[in-house]
Amino acid sequence: KRNSVTIGFLQGGGSLVGADMEFLLTKQFGFQLGAGIVGFGGGINYHFKPSIRSSFVSLQYWNQGGIGESFAQSAIGPNFVFRSKKWFTFQIGLGVPLKKGPAMADNYELPPIMLLYSIGGYVPF
Numbered sequence: 001k002r003n004s005v006t007i008g009f010l011q012g013g014g015s016l017v018g019a020d021m022e023f024l025l026t027k028q029f030g031f032q033l034g035a036g037i038v039g040f041g042g043g044i045n046y047h048f049k050p051s052i053r054s055s056f057v058s059l060q061y062w063n064q065g066g067i068g069e070s071f072a073q074s075a076i077g078p079n080f081v082f083r084s085k086k087w088f089t090f091q092i093g094l095g096v097p098l099k100k101g102p103a104m105a106d107n108y109e110l111p112p113i114m115l116l117y118s119i120g121g122y123v124p125f
Contacts, residue, residue: 001124004052006034006089008120013041014062014075024052032058038066045081052124055082062095062116071101079116090119 002024011034012018018036020043025031027050032043043060058079065072079093097110 001052004122004124006120006122008089008118010118011120012036013039013060014064014116014118015039022052030056032060038070039064040066043079053083053085055080057081058091058093060093060095060116065101065103069102072103073100073110074098075114075116077113077116083122087121087123089122090117092117 004022006020009017011020013034015036015038018034018039020032020034022030022032022045028047030045030047032045034041041060041062043058045056045058047054047056058081060079061076063074075095075097077093077095079091081089081091083089093116095114095116097114100108100110
């Protein structure tokens with residue numbers, strides 16, 4: 001199995017509820033794309049073991065809030081993604097905010113660094 005789909009909270013680029021698809025390009029390097037309610041993102045992954053079921057580190061881009069007037073913010077940064085042997089997954093990392101959107105309050109200032117995290121379940125195929 002060289003692919004997986006993950007569904008959960010703050011998946012799909014930090015969406016409220018979203019999904020990510022990962023495709024292994026080699027035994028340990030993967031590429032992911034995701035989207036959800038309201039956001040999208042992508043990443044490049046390095047698995048610690050040659051398996052889609054293994055934990056990995058990822059460089060990810062998160063676009064929260066969609067496009068246009070609903071766009072809130074975007075960020076890029078490294079994440080550690082834990083994958084259990086069966087289905088459970090979570091990730092935690094740090095992101096550098098790139099842009100603030102019109103959905104954010106005018107007086108909101110982007111922090112220099114922000115916490116990125118999500119939790120969900122994954123199914124390899």
